[in-house]
Amino acid sequence: MPDSDSRLAALNAAYMATRYVIPALGLTLRVGQTSPELDALLRQRHMQGWMFISACNPGSQAVLCQHENLARHQNLLDALKAAQFTFFEGYGEGDDGLWPAEPSALVLGVDESAARMWGQRFEQNAVLFGVQGGAVQLLWCR
Numbered sequence: 001m002p003d004s005d006s007r008l009a010a011l012n013a014a015y016m017a018t019r020y021v022i023p024a025l026g027l028t029l030r031v032g033q034t035s036p037e038l039d040a041l042l043r044q045r046h047m048q049g050w051m052f053i054s055a056c057n058p059g060s061q062a063v064l065c066q067h068e069n070l071a072r073h074q075n076l077l078d079a080l081k082a083a084q085f086t087f088f089e090g091y092g093e094g095d096d097g098l099w100p101a102e103p104s105a106l107v108l109g110v111d112e113s114a115a116r117m118w119g120q121r122f123e124q125n126a127v128l129f130g131v132q133g134g135a136v137q138l139l140w141c142r
Helices: 005-016 036-044 066-082 112-121
Strands: 018-022 027-029 049-054 086-094 102-108 126-131 137-140
Touching: 005 018, 005 137, 018 102, 027 036, 036 102, 049 066, 049 086, 049 112, 066 086, 066 102, 112 126, 112 137
Parallel strands: none
Antiparallel strands: 018 027, 018 086, 049 102, 049 126, 086 102, 126 137
């Protein structure tokens, strides 16, 4: 988790003010909301848990160039493929447009501990996590 209370509050507000989009599925996720469409997909595939993860901008620091972030995203996709996960590419986009949209992936068939581990592996402060029938959760990884 972030070191200071003010940094944590700012990060939490930023995650809350972001839409998480999966174009291939026509889905938009938001922290604290449910997604009947995602629940239906999970039921169809006999899965319970999922995560939405980015490998861009580790530690929520916008210091990497687009090329570096795209390379990190490709590394994430390659790792997900190697682990044989079902996933769909997407992006996280802040409502205010100040933070560039981040390439991401919706990954099906993960539990909370795996989601946290993947977030840590790719140096993320947090990932989204959820289970069938539940609201989208912000899962702190650091």
